[in-house]
Amino acid sequence: MSVENIPESYLKTKGNIPDLFVYDFKMTENLIKTKVNLNSHMFSFLQTGKKQVHFSDTSVLVDNSQSLLIKKGNCLWTELLDTDEIYYCKLLFFSDKKIKEFLQKHVKYNSEIQEAQSYFTIENDSYIDSYLNSLATIMAAPVAFMNTLLSVKFEELLLYLTNKYGEVFENYLKSLIEEETSPLKKTIEKNVYTSLSLEEIAFLCNMSLSTFKRHFIKEYKQSPGKWFRDKRLLRAKELLETSTIKVSDIYLDLGYNNLSNFSSAFKSKFGINPSEI
Structure with missing residues (x-):
């Protein structure tokens, strides 16, 4: 089985991975245990279907009632359709640089940083629904304007999740940019x-x-x-x-x-x- 490099395989042009990147992933048949080399951290907003991810230390299964924040690294993805629907997932990729910018602006380093877990589960709500609709609108804008708006929207999302989950989410963000090894x-x-x-x-x-x-x-x-x-x-x-x-x-x-x-x-x-x- 070949390894899929993501988000590189989704980019229209080859080169450096952008600091922020949105991709609408759709499919019409199940994909079982796809080997993924995830080279950016990623929000996975599942709209239809089910998604299971195997990491080195754990696994998680979600449907469209939850979203995932996934740490970059190697993992196995299984994506399953519900009945005859098209599997649809909106993916938001982001770099260490964007996390550092957010933490420097909004969060104080006042607690011990724990080892990064492989994922953080987000319970979907009306804000997440409206946020995804706004992302769809942004992606239709001219490129330069779109990049500026996307940066603002990314900061908005992290502010909302920090308010919703508090110190637990703050510490998770901090842990993502810490150097670690996986024995x-x-x-x-x-x-x-x-x-x-x-x-x-x-x-x-x-x-x-x-x-x-x-x-x-x-x-x-x-x-x-x-x-x-x-x-x-x-x-x-x-x-x-x-x-x-x-x-x-x-x-x-x-x-x-x-x-x-x-x-x-x-x-x-x-x-x-x-x-x-």
Whole structure:
């Protein structure tokens, strides 16, 4: 699967990414786990459909009742249509420079900055609806005038969200421009029991699969394939022994494509079929 560089793939002309950029994303069929190299921070205002994003340490699923502020970096996007509607999402990209300008003008650095989370969830309301309508109007203006208005509208949005969410949102903005690292171990252990493949987890670590395997073995003294398989099978055994969950309800969540493969792996490790527990 190829990697999509965003917002570069949406720009009409090649070159530097603008400090502010609006794009209307529409589609007529589902896109599952698209590999995305997000090179700007981004507001995702979903209008129709559902959106799931997998990050290195967590995942989130939203519909049009919520919007997302997503930190730049590698992630996996799944975009789903509702019934027969066109999937539609208005995206607002912005640079570190625009955050710094806002913070210098409106926010005091008076608290300890926490490590940036991958996303911030925004509950949609009447303001967000009117804001999106105003963005649509701005995008029809001449370029020079549009850029000036967009800068004003971006500041307005951050002021509104700061007023709505207070210090929590302020601290999130501060954290976006702090230098940070994403340790390999943190990413791995956040995805032990997900259905993500090794290749997808390697991507979220910003590594090729071969590099990921090499670093994994150095950290865990074991191949990643066997390590994940053992962890997930032990988790399956625990769920089957301590709950009323059915075998057919867990194999997909633990990374197996079909029940037969899961049952064979389970029997190979524990000597019994999962249905016997």
